[in-house]
Amino acid sequence: MKLPVLVLCLVATAAAAPLALAQTPIDPLDARDVRRLDKMEQVVRELRAIVFQGRDIGKPVVVQPAETDYQLQEVSRRLADLEQTITRMTGDLENANRQAELAKRDAEALRTENRSLSDRIASLESRALAETVAPPGGLGGASSGLSANDLFSEARQALTSGDYAAAESGFREYVDAYGDSSKAAEARYWLGKALTARGAHADAAGSYIAAIRGWPSTSWAPDAVVELSRSLIALKKPADACQTLAEFAKRYPKASTTVKTRAAQARNQAKCAA
Known part of the structure; x- marks a missing residue:
């Protein structure tokens, strides 16, 4: 194996260096010179190891250039x-926290709105029932x-024939x-229908509210809710009508197509939010 002349010279120099240093007085070195000297000695030791390694194994020795800077x-x-990944993940986490907080606020607002709706319906029911006054008898009774x-049956027949009074x-x-x-x-419910036909929307609303107390699962209940919303629209209470229609969609999702169509019409008339 052949090594560069420079390597051999450095090895020879390193071997003779202790003698030269022993014969020549040396001035005290500062810390920087000491570090430089240490590095030079380390390089010499590495070169010597390379030379001896090549001599022992008889094969070329490849010295790789230092890649410290790279x-x-x-x-x-x-x-x-x-750092960029951490910054991006931190931003995503903050955004998720903001979305969770917004969802929490929306849920709380929805619960508050539902409580308000229940309170309004109860108030309307109490007021309407308190204002309802039964007129003198007409068809007879007990x-x-x-x-x-x-x-x-007689009251129902009168309604069907158009004798709303x-x-x-x-029915009263x-x-x-x-x-x-x-x-x-x-x-x-049928009393409310008769009152609606006669334009007595306030009394009709009271009758519908009394009819749907407890949200019964009867065939006429979905229509009663829609009729209540129409009475509230006639009384210029669109907000209450929209809340009633919202309850209709939640309580009676299986209502007939005809009733759902009338509910949609009432919702448009009241200009309810989508």
């Missing part, structure tokens, strides 16, 4: 990439000897006489 640059680049079924009177008497019966809520 490696430092690579480490710096990786650190910069890591005092006339008619049974509950007969009184209900007689229908109103008959039914509610007064049989208010605890199983058909009392339906009687209030």
Whole structure:
């Protein structure tokens, strides 16, 4: 194996250096000179090791150039990439926290709105029931000897024939006489229909509210909710009408297509938010 002349010279110089240093007086060295000297000695030791290694194994020895600067640059680049990644992840986390906070606020606002709606409906119900006054009898009633079924049937027939005054009177008497019966809520619904036909929207709203108390799962209940919203629109209370229609969508998702169409019309008329 052949080594560069410079390497051999350095090795020879390193071997003779201790003798030269021993014969020549040396001035005290500062710290920087000491470090430089240490580095030179380290290089000489490495060169000697290379020479001896080549002599022992008989093969060429390849000395790789130092890549310290490149490696430092690579480490710096990786650190910069890591900092960018951490910054991006921090931004994503902050954005997720903001979204979670907004969702929490929206949920709280929705709960507050639902409580407000329930309170308004209860207030409307109490006020409407308090304002409802039964007029004098028309079709008869318990005092006339008619049974509950007969009184209900006659009032219903009057409504169907367009005699809204007689229908109103008959259903009022039914509610007064049989208010605890199983058909009392339906009687209030039909009473609301008669009142709506006569333009008595405030009394009609009270009847509809009484009819749908507890949100019954009957065939006429979805229509009663829509009729209540229409009465509230006529009374210039669109906000209350929109809240009622929101309850309609939640309570009666399986209502008939006809009733849903009328609900959509009422929602447009009240200009409810989408």
